Amino acid sequence: MKPVPALLALEDGTAFRGTAFTPAPFTVAAEVVFNTAMSGYQEVLTDPSYRRQIVCMAAPEVGNYGTNPEDAESDRIQVTAFLVREAARRPSNWRARRSLAEELEAAGVPGVEGLDTRRLVRHLRDAGAMRGALSTEVLDQAELRRVALQAPDPNGLALVDEVTREAPLELEPDGEERFRVALYDFGAKRNISRRLRRLGTRVLVVPAATPAEQVLAWEPDGVMLSNGPGDPATVGHGVRASAELLGQVPVFGICLGHQLLGQAVGGRTVRLKFGHRGVNQPVVEVASGRVAVTSHNHGFAVDADSLPASARVTHRNANDGVVEGLECLDVPAFSVQYHPEAAPGPHDAHPLFERFAALMTGQRRR
Secondary structure, three states, rough: OEEEEEEEEEOOOOEEEEEEEOOOOOEEEEEEEEEEEOOOHHHHHHHHHHOOOOEOOOOEEEOOEEEEEOOOOOOOOOOOOOEEEEEOOOOOOOOOEEEEHHHHHOOOOOOOOOHHHHHHHHHHHHHEEEEEEEEOOOHHHHHHHHHHOOOOOOOOOHHHHHHHOOOOEOOOOOOOOOOOEEEEEOOOOHHHHHHHHOOOOOEEEOOOOOHHHHHOOOOOOOEEEOOOOOHHHHHHHHHHHHHOOOOOOOEEEHHHHHHHHHHHOOOOOOEEEEEEEEEEEEEEEEEOOOOEEEEEEEEEEOOOOOOOEEEEEEEEEOOOOOOEEEOOOOOOEEEEEEEEEOOOOOOOOOOHHHHHHEEEEOOHHO
């Protein structure tokens, strides 16, 4: 197949050229972000938190082990487009069912290779994540920049309703039932419910707009607030439900759920310059100084100075000091900005699920 030229133009006028490795023509526009993971690209592609984002992988070759149905974190590819230095044509793994190109093609999602991804990552790190347009049809830099500027501003972008489920789903525990947990689906990765079920948890996955009283009527032992895409300041129904649940049952928030808990206790969220996306982010537990290497995907964070005295910061990012965890001092609730369920990523933070189980067990005894 003859290479088809592709152009990426950022809103600040910077441009990058490459070639399409999926069928053309196409023209798309969205926020452009980068991920520093060396593997886990299928989980990245299917993570609902990447909804409406053009994702650039920092690893030089992507697609080596192909894709398979078991590793998807949702029922579809969520990214707007995928940028790599080089896409592996022939996957080498016994679990592979498709190549990276075949997976993207089946979803109708553009893939472009041959860009100087190192330069793109450095530019986004220095200038910040920004909107961009990717095209095989519009190859004039100035014209494509105008397309980029027409994309929605990430600040104030509401995306949760695009990824949440429409009706509740009840999942059986693995083995003997120990707990009942209501999982708010703000764009939940599948591995969250897997981790809960392995603890012997019956999980009720509920739509993002489910009122707190409806969740409490199911009589859960705890509530999980999931990850999800977009600006957390737009998820008002999630903040209200979180506030109403505090003190009723133990609450555990992950990523967007962490940001919603921060707002529920009276704090505010801010947009980061380029965010944290990858599986190699060091997080420090404030009380012990212990460091965990963790999986991240977020462009917003809780402002520590906005938190009330009833909440305290429990974890910070070792690189830039961003708040990575908080806990309430007056009610059983805590949250982390990163992904303890991993998928992809290291498993350093898996014990947080046991902490949640202990919290639920403690509440039962009262």
